Amino acid sequence: MVEHQKFMKEAIKEAKKSLKEGGIPIGAVLVENNHIIGRGHNRLLQNQSVILHGEMDCMESAGRLRGEDYQQCTLYTTLSPCTMCSGAALLYKIPRVVIGENKTLSGPEQLLRDNGVEVIDLEMEECWELLEDYIRENPETWESELERVGGETNLK
Amino acid sequence: MVEHQKFMKEAIKEAKKSLKEGGIPIGAVLVENNHIIGRGHNRLLQNQSVILHGEMDCMESAGRLRGEDYQQCTLYTTLSPCTMCSGAALLYKIPRVVIGENKTLSGPEQLLRDNGVEVIDLEMEECWELLEDYIRENPETWESELERVGGETNLK
Numbered sequence: 128m129v130e131h132q133k134f135m136k137e138a139i140k141e142a143k144k145s146l147k148e149g150g151i152p153i154g155a156v157l158v159e160n161n162h163i164i165g166r167g168h169n170r171l172l173q174n175q176s177v178i179l180h181g182e183m184d185c186m187e188s189a190g191r192l193r194g195e196d197y198q199q200c201t202l203y204t205t206l207s208p209c210t211m212c213s214g215a216a217l218l219y220k221i222p223r224v225v226i227g228e229n230k231t232l233s234g235p236e237q238l239l240r241d242n243g244v245e246v247i248d249l250e251m252e253e254c255w256e257l258l259e260d261y262i263r264e265n266p267e268t269w270e271s272e273l274e275r276v277g278g279e280t281n282l283k
Numbered sequence: 284m285v286e287h288q289k290f291m292k293e294a295i296k297e298a299k300k301s302l303k304e305g306g307i308p309i310g311a312v313l314v315e316n317n318h319i320i321g322r323g324h325n326r327l328l329q330n331q332s333v334i335l336h337g338e339m340d341c342m343e344s345a346g347r348l349r350g351e352d353y354q355q356c357t358l359y360t361t362l363s364p365c366t367m368c369s370g371a372a373l374l375y376k377i378p379r380v381v382i383g384e385n386k387t388l389s390g391p392e393q394l395l396r397d398n399g400v401e402v403i404d405l406e407m408e409e410c411w412e413l414l415e416d417y418i419r420e421n422p423e424t425w426e427s428e429l430e431r432v433g434g435e436t437n438l439k
Binding site: 175176186189190197210217235274277 | 301331333342343345347348350353354363366368369370371375431432433
């Protein structure tokens, strides 16, 4: 668990990078055999993107790995991954996803589990506070992002 | 159905653009109220990407739409969308996905349907032949792409 928190701290550093760029503070790192091989953060605002969530940016930064590498990876993300990012983890058969918090939003964690992915929720206050502070200070931006995705996603 | 084939022809044009760039011939268009508002194609090889499938590239090209716009869109794609691209469609609550073919690979179409997305399979020979020809001519590249995702995805 200490190892998980260590890597989540790196995902938090990524979230803070986004904040400095004027973006939403959500970050991710991809870890293989205890080494960080990819890192990224939410770039929706700063890149005017609809696909660069933290997890997607992180996976893109890791480059085109072999299947046998993805299958040894753990994806750390400060916020519970949405359907798109969960789908990306499932596509590449990443066997473990470690989540900083899922109080702000919760993605399809059960879908991940149903498909053999180990999902660990660290419930780290720091992840939650970082995003919560952002939402409090930027309520209109956050509301606009929620409107864009039609509110929360509750997958069947 | 004629309308669907008309827009799928545009997705096929995108697939052919990819082929010209040395990429995998899969393409997509996003249509709102009978107008194409986004187009894209698979860029895994030409951009050394792991996230730019045709559908993702197409959605990125459409820009940051409002939720009420996404909710009136149809996503046309020459190949049945994978878990990542299906997840993106679910994230943005796109209500309809039209598929050129699902003989080469089949994504989680049932997951889309279970979540209220209308899925229409056109079973267009042209989509299948375009990709099938590519695979026949580039078997090692295709095998390498399949290895990267651990073979086909059979979601639960």
